[in-house]
Amino acid sequence: MSRQSPPDRSSARRSPAARPTDDELLDAARAVFAERGFAQATMGLIADRADSTKPTLYAHFGDKAALFRATVRREVAALRAWVISAYESANARPLEDRVRLSVMAMFGYAGAHPESFRLLFDSAVDEMSHERRALADSIATHVVGQIRDHLLAHGRPVGPGADLLAAMMVGLVGRAAMHVSHSPGLDPMAAGELAAGFVMAALRGLDPVLLERLDSPRPAGQCAT
Numbered sequence: 025m026s027r028q029s030p031p032d033r034s035s036a037r038r039s040p041a042a043r044p045t046d047d048e049l050l051d052a053a054r055a056v057f058a059e060r061g062f063a064q065a066t067m068g069l070i071a072d073r074a075d076s077t078k079p080t081l082y083a084h085f086g087d088k089a090a091l092f093r094a095t096v097r098r099e100v101a102a103l104r105a106w107v108i109s110a111y112e113s114a115n116a117r118p119l120e121d122r123v124r125l126s127v128m129a130m131f132g133y134a135g136a137h138p139e140s141f142r143l144l145f146d147s148a149v150d151e152m153s154h155e156r157r158a159l160a161d162s163i164a165t166h167v168v169g170q171i172r173d174h175l176l177a178h179g180r181p182v183g184p185g186a187d188l189l190a191a192m193m194v195g196l197v198g199r200a201a202m203h204v205s206h207s208p209g210l211d212p213m214a215a216g217e218l219a220a221g222f223v224m225a226a227l228r229g230l231d232p233v234l235l236e237r238l239d240s241p242r243p244a245g246q247c248a249t
Contacts, residue, residue, distance in 0.1 A: 135212025
């Protein structure tokens, strides 16, 4: 007797009256992409996670690349809204409080939404480089404002070094928060407090000579000594 093939569960799931919403489908896509990466994720696995069907996924979003783009766009918008809300709530506070709240926003999001954070910062899919760069630029814009305030408060001129410092801070905090998203044993808030203290110590310990060297214009072709 020949063995019967198992039924294709991805072609029959919910009744039409219980079809998943777009957000439910994107939730399933986020989970699978975060767990397996873009290359190893399949439409069948995502359909299984959503208790839906592959035809439904194709009908709602198109192919896997289009589904991935839609998932990342939603997660980028959610993280941007989370971080910007934290920045705006800290606008009237002292600088140290603003820096702390800014850093804690990233760690708070990584702790509350680890799948989303891993999807945004772990994936190597080049198609989404524009969205990720725009997100990093949006966050860095707010960080630059904090660094400018710090430099001015200490009587230091503000030049291109502020943008470099912002890029360094965003990169450091982003990598540290990603580490937390992969480490369920770490307390995200404790890790965030440590990172905030690290960032403030770095700002307080800036070498004004090095900063001035970076910000002072030099003739084209002349190297710093």
